[in-house]
Amino acid sequence: MFRHVKTSCTEDKLLTTELTKQECHFTWNMNKKDTNITDHLIKLEDNLDLGLGDKAGTARTHNSVAYVKYLLGSYKEALTNLKKSVELTKDFYGDNCDEKLIVTYGNFAWLHFHMTQYAECKSYLEKLKDIKEKNSAVSPSALHTQVLGEKAWALFKFSRKYYSRARECFKKALELEPEDGEWNAGYAIVLYRTETKCASLEDSSALKQLRRAMETNPDNDELKLLLALKLAEFKLFHEAEDLVERALEMSPDSPRVIRYVGKYLRNYGSVDRSISLLKRALDVSPNSAFIHHQLALCYKQKKEKFRKQPESQTFCHLSISHFEKAITLKSGFIIAMTQLAILYGEDGQIDQADEVFQTALFTAKEKMEGVQALNLYYGEFLQYRKRDKHQAIKYYKDCLKMNPGTLDGKKSAKNLRKIANKRLSYNINDTMAFEILEFIKQVTGKKQFTADGCEHLLESTSS
Structure with a gap:
C-alpha cells in the first residue's frame, strides 16, 4: 500500500527543488502542445506491440509511454509502465544496473509526487x-552519457x-563515448531526418554518420536502409541496392x-514490388499510418503512369x-x-477536398509546420x-509573404504573375493586375514592370 504523507509548505518546497534537479522526462521541457499526444501514444504502443528493438530500447519506450500516460492523467498506468521499464532494464543489464535507471527513478519520484505519495517520492x-554518489568517483562521464542518450x-x-x-x-x-552503438545509431537517424538536400556526397553529414553507425551496429537493418536511401540520392545505386537486399x-x-x-523501391525501383512488400508489412502492422501512406503514394504513382487509361x-x-x-490512424x-x-x-470530389484542406491548414497553423506549402497547394x-x-490570390499572397525565397514562395509569385498577366491581356489598365504586381515587388524587392508600359510588363511576366 502507498503511504500518503502530508508535507509542510517548507518540506514541499524542498521536495520540489530536489525534483527539478533530476534528469528525466518531467524536467526535459517536453510540452503536450508540441505534439499530437494521442498519435504519439499510438506510435509508442505500436512499437511495444511489435516488439521493436532490444530490451533496453523497449525499456526506454515504456519510460516514454509512462510520461505520456501522466500527461493524459492516467497515473496508475504510468506507474505500471515505469515498473515494466525497470524489469526490462534489469533483465538486459543484470540486477546491478542502477546507473542505467537514473531517468526511470527520476520519473518514479516525480510521478509519486504528483500522486501525493511523498514517502515514495523521497525514497x-x-x-x-x-x-x-557511488558513481561520481567511478565513472561520472558514463553516468552523464547515459542520461544524454536517453534524453536524446x-x-x-x-x-x-525537438x-x-x-x-x-x-x-x-x-x-x-564515441564507440557507443546506440548513440551512434540515434545520431545517424536524427541527422538523416533533419538534413536538407546536399550539393555533393562530401557535404552530407548524415551519410558520414550513417556509415559510422553501421560500423558500430553492423546488424541494424534499419540503418542499412536509411544509408541506402541516402546513397540513392547521390545515384550510388549499386551500393544502395546491395544494402537493400541484405x-x-x-x-x-x-x-x-x-x-x-x-x-x-517506390523511389528508385519497382513500384509493383514496393506494393507487394508494403502489403506484406500491413498484414503484420495493420495500424501503421506510415505503411498506409507509402501504399497511397505507390498507387498515386501508378495512377499517374496510367493517366489516360x-x-x-x-x-x-x-x-x-x-x-x-x-x-x-x-x-x-x-x-x-x-x-x-x-x-x-x-x-x-471538390467539397471533400476543400474540407480536408481546411483541416490541414488548421492543423499546420496549430503545429506551426508546413503552412507555406499548404497555402500554395490550397491556392492552386x-x-x-x-x-x-479571387480566393486563390489571397493564399498565394500568404504563401509568398511567409518566405519569398523558397520554391513554394517562388511558385506562388509565378502563379500571381500569370493571373496578373491574364487580366492585363483583357484590359491593359486592370487595377487588380497592377496591385498584384506591386505586391510581388514589395515582398520580393524585384521590379515587376517598367514605366515603358504594358508590353515590357507582359514580357517580364511571361518568363
Whole structure:
C-alpha cells in the first residue's frame, strides 16, 4: 500500500527543488502542445506491440509511454509502465544496473509526487542520491552519457520540433563515448531526418554518420536502409541496392524494414514490388499510418503512369483509401492530408477536398509546420478546381509573404504573375493586375514592370 504523507509548505518546497534537479522526462521541457499526444501514444504502443528493438530500447519506450500516460492523467498506468521499464532494464543489464535507471527513478519520484505519495517520492530521491554518489568517483562521464542518450531518444520520439535538441544531445553523448552503438545509431537517424538536400556526397553529414553507425551496429537493418536511401540520392545505386537486399534477407518480416524497402523501391525501383512488400508489412502492422501512406503514394504513382487509361481511376481510388486510412490512424498527418486533398480535387470530389484542406491548414497553423506549402497547394486548388481566382490570390499572397525565397514562395509569385498577366491581356489598365504586381515587388524587392508600359510588363511576366 502507498503511504500518503502530508508535507509542510517548507518540506514541499524542498521536495520540489530536489525534483527539478533530476534528469528525466518531467524536467526535459517536453510540452503536450508540441505534439499530437494521442498519435504519439499510438506510435509508442505500436512499437511495444511489435516488439521493436532490444530490451533496453523497449525499456526506454515504456519510460516514454509512462510520461505520456501522466500527461493524459492516467497515473496508475504510468506507474505500471515505469515498473515494466525497470524489469526490462534489469533483465538486459543484470540486477546491478542502477546507473542505467537514473531517468526511470527520476520519473518514479516525480510521478509519486504528483500522486501525493511523498514517502515514495523521497525514497526514489534517496536512491538517486546514492547512485550518483557511488558513481561520481567511478565513472561520472558514463553516468552523464547515459542520461544524454536517453534524453536524446525521448526528445526525438516526442516531437519533430525537438529534433535539433535531440541532435545536440546525441552529439554530446558521442563526445563522451564515441564507440557507443546506440548513440551512434540515434545520431545517424536524427541527422538523416533533419538534413536538407546536399550539393555533393562530401557535404552530407548524415551519410558520414550513417556509415559510422553501421560500423558500430553492423546488424541494424534499419540503418542499412536509411544509408541506402541516402546513397540513392547521390545515384550510388549499386551500393544502395546491395544494402537493400541484405536488409530484406536478414529481416524479411520486420514491418520497419519492409516499409523502408518499400519506400526505396517506390523511389528508385519497382513500384509493383514496393506494393507487394508494403502489403506484406500491413498484414503484420495493420495500424501503421506510415505503411498506409507509402501504399497511397505507390498507387498515386501508378495512377499517374496510367493517366489516360481506364486503370487510372482504380489506382486513384486505391490511393485515396490508403490516404484516408493514414490520416484516420494519425490525425495530425499534415503531408498525407495535403496529398489526399489534392487527390480528391483531381477526382472531382471538390467539397471533400476543400474540407480536408481546411483541416490541414488548421492543423499546420496549430503545429506551426508546413503552412507555406499548404497555402500554395490550397491556392492552386482554389484556382484550378474551384475556379475561385479571387480566393486563390489571397493564399498565394500568404504563401509568398511567409518566405519569398523558397520554391513554394517562388511558385506562388509565378502563379500571381500569370493571373496578373491574364487580366492585363483583357484590359491593359486592370487595377487588380497592377496591385498584384506591386505586391510581388514589395515582398520580393524585384521590379515587376517598367514605366515603358504594358508590353515590357507582359514580357517580364511571361518568363
